[in-house]
Amino acid sequence: MRKFTQSMFFSVFWLTGIAAVLVMLSVAGYVVVKGFSRITPDFFTTSPRGGLSGEGGILSTIITTVYLVLLTLAVATPLGVGAGIYLVEYADQSRSPLAARITSAARFGVETLAGVPSIIFGLFGYALFVTALKLGFSLASASLAGACLIIPVIIRTTEEALKSVPDSYREGSLALGASRWETVWKVVLPPAFPGITTGIVLGAGRIVSETAIFFVTLGGSYRTPSSLMSGGRSMALHVYYLAMETRAFDKAMATAAVLVVLVVVMNLSINMISRRISRNAR
Amino acid sequence: MDQIRLKTLDYSLFYGEFRALNRINLEIPSNRITAFIGPSGCGKSTLLRSFNRMNELIPGVRTEGSVQLDGGDIFREDVVSLRKRVGMVFQKPNPFPKSIFDNVAYGPRIHGVRNRSRLAEIAEESLSRAALWDEVKDQLHKSAMALSGGQQQRLCIARAIAVKPEVILMDEPASALDPVATVKIEELMNSLKKNYTIVIVTHNMQQAARVSDFTAFLLTDENRAGNVIEFGPTDRIFTSPTDRRTEDYITGRFG
Numbered sequence: 015m016r017k018f019t020q021s022m023f024f025s026v027f028w029l030t031g032i033a034a035v036l037v038m039l040s041v042a043g044y045v046v047v048k049g050f051s052r053i054t055p056d057f058f059t060t061s062p063r064g065g066l067s068g069e070g071g072i073l074s075t076i077i078t079t080v081y082l083v084l085l086t087l088a089v090a091t092p093l094g095v096g097a098g099i100y101l102v103e104y105a106d107q108s109r110s111p112l113a114a115r116i117t118s119a120a121r122f123g124v125e126t127l128a129g130v131p132s133i134i135f136g137l138f139g140y141a142l143f144v145t146a147l148k149l150g151f152s153l154a155s156a157s158l159a160g161a162c163l164i165i166p167v168i169i170r171t172t173e174e175a176l177k178s179v180p181d182s183y184r185e186g187s188l189a190l191g192a193s194r195w196e197t198v199w200k201v202v203l204p205p206a207f208p209g210i211t212t213g214i215v216l217g218a219g220r221i222v223s224e225t226a227i228f229f230v231t232l233g234g235s236y237r238t239p240s241s242l243m244s245g246g247r248s249m250a251l252h253v254y255y256l257a258m259e260t261r262a263f264d265k266a267m268a269t270a271a272v273l274v275v276l277v278v279v280m281n282l283s284i285n286m287i288s289r290r291i292s293r294n295a296r
Numbered sequence: 297m298d299q300i301r302l303k304t305l306d307y308s309l310f311y312g313e314f315r316a317l318n319r320i321n322l323e324i325p326s327n328r329i330t331a332f333i334g335p336s337g338c339g340k341s342t343l344l345r346s347f348n349r350m351n352e353l354i355p356g357v358r359t360e361g362s363v364q365l366d367g368g369d370i371f372r373e374d375v376v377s378l379r380k381r382v383g384m385v386f387q388k389p390n391p392f393p394k395s396i397f398d399n400v401a402y403g404p405r406i407h408g409v410r411n412r413s414r415l416a417e418i419a420e421e422s423l424s425r426a427a428l429w430d431e432v433k434d435q436l437h438k439s440a441m442a443l444s445g446g447q448q449q450r451l452c453i454a455r456a457i458a459v460k461p462e463v464i465l466m467d468e469p470a471s472a473l474d475p476v477a478t479v480k481i482e483e484l485m486n487s488l489k490k491n492y493t494i495v496i497v498t499h500n501m502q503q504a505a506r507v508s509d510f511t512a513f514l515l516t517d518e519n520r521a522g523n524v525i526e527f528g529p530t531d532r533i534f535t536s537p538t539d540r541r542t543e544d545y546i547t548g549r550f551g
């Protein structure tokens with residue numbers, strides 16, 4: 015009887031798993047098949063020209079996406095990695111009960127923020143960067159809001175990566191007279207590096223695929239941004255605009271197909287990194 | 297008469313409210329091997345880790361009394377320079393996930409040696425003293441993680457030697473190793489005492505009797521605080537202990 019129950023549950027789990035894979039494959043497949051049939055070389059080398067029929071390609075949106083990812087990471091990586099290092103390597107080692115209380119509050123904040131819907135970050139970014147700081151709809155506003163969105167992700171993956179480094183390495187280094195800083199920099203960070211990189215790539219993936227947050231911070235101009243203060247349109251936003259404001263549904267599909275491929279490539283690279291980690295851990 | 301290298305004066309250590317060491321008075325002679333023996337939980341590791349102030353890394357640790365190295369109070373000394381003078385080898389070999397060379401060069405680099413040929417010299421000298429040079433001289437750039445456990449432990453000894461310490465602390469350095477590797481480590485300790493003062497924690501009575509010149513026997517009192525019951529030359533401790541409890545312990549009647 016127990017055997018039967020067990021095999022029944024296993025089959026249910028199997029079916030669920032297979033269903034999930036099938037759904038994913040059919041969504042991605044549908045988009046890619048539908049989308050790729052519309053893709054011509056022009057599609058990548060020309061920019062959108064606007065209009066109800068959604069003329070032009072996606073060049074400027076690719077450029078905007080790249081700018082956006084790079085700018086966001088430039089803000090989020092030092093802050094997120096720095097905060098993760100501080101929490102694990104300094105705050106957790108501190109003897110003061112006050113520090114312990116502050117850290118646990120900070121951790122709670124990070125956990126909560128990581129689960130907040132992105133539009134909330136968008137509204138926050140709109141209120142703070144677009145209006146109060148008068149940055150307007152711009153790359154600056156969008157990358158600052160985007161950084162707020164992914165900093166919690168980067169902090170958490172950094173913390174996980176650092177915690178997976180055995181304490182015996184830290185002790186060995188400190189016992190040789192190294193300072194805490196030297197220990198972190200020379201002994202703890204190198205083996206944690208692949209894990210931290212995973213967090214950064216995850217964050218980049220988030221920026222590539224988010225729409226709502228950039229709708230209210232980046233604006234929607236389809237021109238190539240010329241400065242930090244220009245607005246723009248990322249690829250994901252472009253899909254939204256094409257679908258909602260033009261009749262060019264096929265182009266929305268084509269852009270979506272490019273996005274899907276990009277996201278898959280990013281996830282594969284994360285897998286590769288984590289395989290490297292487990293290989294090094296042995 | 298031996299010169300005294302390390303000395304504790306009414307030294308107590310507390311983990312929070314718990315007194316783990318109770319008024320320890322010990323004089324550890326230079327260029328000798330001193331063993332700490334005693335049942336599990338009696339404070340051997342805690343006492344050992346006091347000499348390079350590793351206990352300070354644990355939140356809530358507090359001490360009373362003093363510990364002196366060459367007559368100077370170690371709590372007044374800068375902890376970095378103290379740990380340069382007092383090296384440590386851990387129970388489980390803990391090489392860094394770096395090359396053999398980078399492991400040995402780690403300490404000297406931290407302490408400011410940049411010159412490559414100087415580092416190579418230090419590496420060769422330290423590895424030779426740790427009886428590992430011949431086994432690894434052709435693969436210095438291989439990962440230290442690829443070495444056997446016994447080789448890793450000797451690498452950790454070489455790593456400690458490379459910063460030219462006066463004292464080497466070893467907490468059960470052979471307990472994770474097989475008998476052959478253990479013999480190697482014991483022989484190594486014997487050859488090292490010409491240049492270093494060695495303090496070792498061991499659970500193995502035969503090992504203490506074989507390698508050490510002096511032995512301290514620790515035991516917990518009724519409050520679970522560690523006390524030194526007896527300290528003296530190893531021969532005497534093992535052949536004619538003055539305290540009944542020492543005799544009971546080394547003849548295996550408890551612990």
Ligand SMILES: Nc1ncnc2c1ncn2[C@@H]1O[C@H](COP(=O)(O)OP(=O)(O)OP(=O)(O)O)[C@@H](O)[C@H]1O
Nearest residue numbers: 311316334335336337338339340341342343354520
């Ligand atoms: N980090 C710590 N926090 C609180 N108490 C501790 C800590 N480390 C050790 N103790 C306590 O201090 C006492 C001495 O521990 P210690 O590790 O020094 O013993 P030991 O003689 O080395 O034992 P073993 O032979 O098992 O290694 C024990 O009662 C132990 O529970």
Ligand SMILES: [Mg+2]
Nearest residue numbers: 340341342497
């Ligand atoms: Mg111990």
